[in-house]
Amino acid sequence: TRSTRPQRMLKAVQKNATKGNPESVISAIDYFCKNSEWAMNVGDEKGSILDSVVTEVNPSTVLELGTYCGYSTVRIARLLSPGTKLITLEFNPAYATVARQIIAYAGLQDKVTQVEGSSADLIPQIKERFSITTFDFIFLDHWKDRYLPDIKLFEECGLLRKGSVLLADNVICPGAPEYLEYVRNSPRYESRYYPAHLEYTKVEDGLEKSVFLG
Ligand SMILES: O=C(NCCCCCn1ccc2cnccc21)c1cc(-c2ccc(F)cc2)cc(O)c1O
Ligand SMILES: [Mg+2]
Numbered sequence: 001t002r003s004t005r006p007q008r009m010l011k012a013v014q015k016n017a018t019k020g021n022p023e024s025v026i027s028a029i030d031y032f033c034k035n036s037e038w039a040m041n042v043g044d045e046k047g048s049i050l051d052s053v054v055t056e057v058n059p060s061t062v063l064e065l066g067t068y069c070g071y072s073t074v075r076i077a078r079l080l081s082p083g084t085k086l087i088t089l090e091f092n093p094a095y096a097t098v099a100r101q102i103i104a105y106a107g108l109q110d111k112v113t114q115v116e117g118s119s120a121d122l123i124p125q126i127k128e129r130f131s132i133t134t135f136d137f138i139f140l141d142h143w144k145d146r147y148l149p150d151i152k153l154f155e156e157c158g159l160l161r162k163g164s165v166l167l168a169d170n171v172i173c174p175g176a177p178e179y180l181e182y183v184r185n186s187p188r189y190e191s192r193y194y195p196a197h198l199e200y201t202k203v204e205d206g207l208e209k210s211v212f213l214g
Pocket of ligand 1: 066120142198
């Protein structure tokens with residue numbers, strides 16, 4: 001049977017990137033998506049903004065919702081301080097399988113804990129399962145209609161502290177209007193929009209960075 005797009009992306013990484021070199025893995029995926037097949041990685045333009053926010057926060061505890069093929073996982077993990085690990089959640093087992101191989105090819109498997117399931121199920125379990133009190137940095141890149149219920153779940157589960165940073169992909173395209181309305185109008189967040197474009201296209205999109213004020 002025909003291979004899947006994530007499988008073809010993995011082949012492109014194995015062919016064009018250098019094992020243990022995260023930058024070459026990132027470049028190989030971006031090249032594949034620009035020249036062969038579009039895929040819903042955060043991409044290079046928004047990825048650079050992600051890099052700058054991760055570098056600024058220098059987080060000790062990190063959660064990513066939406067692993068997909070591991071592109072943003074590699075972008076984040078390569079910037080973490082030694083000894084820091086990130087938790088990345090993926091709902092689709094086929095995506096998770098490809099991501100595991102791409103993350104390992106980049107040599108970052110020791111900095112990543114992959115979890116399979118839905119955010120609604122996982123978020124209430126995090127404190128217990130991973131001995132985490134609060135997150136310094138959360139990257140939202142999963143179902144866009146889950147951004148709002150999940151940020152409320154983070155609050156209810158006591159997973160945010162004064163200064164926790166949430167960065168949300170696709171707030172314009174496909175869009176997360178209710179989420180935007182909430183973080184931009186809630187007195188409990190300081191929110192800022194980073195304009196960019198939908199990965200590998202000229203379509204308007206951007207990232208929303210929201211700092212929890214406690
Ligand atoms: O849908 C997107 N991502 C989510 C994929 C599914 C996530 C599933 N999942 C993972 C963890 C998890 C935990 N709990 C519940 C569900 C969970 C997405 C789409 C586009 C896009 C597509 C077509 C188009 F024409 C324009 C834009 C661009 C992006 O950058 C995107 O991120
Ligand atoms: Mg996205």
